[in-house]
Structure formats: C-alpha cells, structure tokens
Amino acid sequence: MAAKRPQPRFPEPDTEPFWEATKNHQLTYQTCNACGAVVFYPRSHCTSCGARDLDRKVSAGHGAVYTFSVIMQSRHPAFAELGPYAVAYVDLDEGFRIMTNVVGVNDPVNDITCGMRVKLVWQDQGDGDISLPMFEPA
Numbered sequence: 288m289a290a291k292r293p294q295p296r297f298p299e300p301d302t303e304p305f306w307e308a309t310k311n312h313q314l315t316y317q318t319c320n321a322c323g324a325v326v327f328y329p330r331s332h333c334t335s336c337g338a339r340d341l342d343r344k345v346s347a348g349h350g351a352v353y354t355f356s357v358i359m360q361s362r363h364p365a366f367a368e369l370g371p372y373a374v375a376y377v378d379l380d381e382g383f384r385i386m387t388n389v390v391g392v393n394d395p396v397n398d399i400t401c402g403m404r405v406k407l408v409w410q411d412q413g414d415g416d417i418s419l420p421m422f423e424p425a
C-alpha cells in the first residue's frame with residue numbers, strides 16, 4: 288500500500304473548517320465583512336484590516352496558473368512513485384491564490400504554462416479523510 292501524503296493534524300481551529308469542507312469537495316475561502324477583502328489561507332482574522340468577522344464561501348474552482356515548478360524526484364514515500372509532478376500557485380477567479388498541484392497532463396514540464404486556465408479536481412485520501420484540492424487544464 289502506498290504511503291499517505293502528510294496530513295493536517297487536528298484540532299486546528301483556524302483551518303479545520305476548511306479541511307472538513309474538502310470532505311464534501313468544497314474549496315472554501317473567506318471574505319471580510321468589515322472591508323470586503325478576500326482572505327486565504329483560512330484564519331481567524333482579516334489580513335487587510337484585522338477584523339475577526341469573516342464569512343466562509345465556496346469557490347467555483349476556476350482559475351489560472353500563476354507560477355509552477357516541477358519536482359523531478361522526491362524521496363518521501365508518498366511521492367517517490369509519482370515521477371515528475373507540478374507544484375503550482377493557482378489564482379482563483381474569486382481573488383485568492385492557493386498552493387496546489389497541477390495534474391492531468393502527460394508532461395508537466397512542457398504541458399503547463401503560466402496563465403493557463405485550470406479547473407478544480409479532488410484527490411481523495413481515503414475513507415473519512417480529507418480530500419486535496421488540485422487543478423487540471425480547463
């Protein structure tokens with residue numbers, strides 16, 4: 288059996304609602320009710336004005352690659368069999384940026400470009416576990 292990717296450890300008050308939502312394949316982000324800023328990654332205060340009054344919203348999962356790098360070799364047991372894989376920053380249309388993987392390409396070195404449109408896909412981690420938000424070409 289393949290090794291699991293490293294997982295978040297709970298309890299984790301700022302990010303636990305985010306990870307719980309991934310079990311329902313919902314990519315959530317926050318918006319500030321005081322100033323309107325979009326906040327990501329999940330936390331208890333607005334990164335723009337410091338207010339603690341944040342709403343949680345569900346992203347439609349459409350965005351564009353901001354930048355990426357291709358990992359050619361990883362010795363971590365969960366990644367050793369992957370071959371080359373892309374770690375990317377993706378800018379979601381709702382206005383936040385997430386570190387993720389771009390999957391669904393034959394050759395991550397040549398098939399991914401900055402600015403290319405991508406859409407959300409989920410990689411389930413097992414029964415009752417969190418799911419990881421990843422992106423593939425749109």
Ligand SMILES: [Zn+2]
Pocket residue numbers: 319320321322323324333334335336337338
């Ligand atoms: Zn704010």
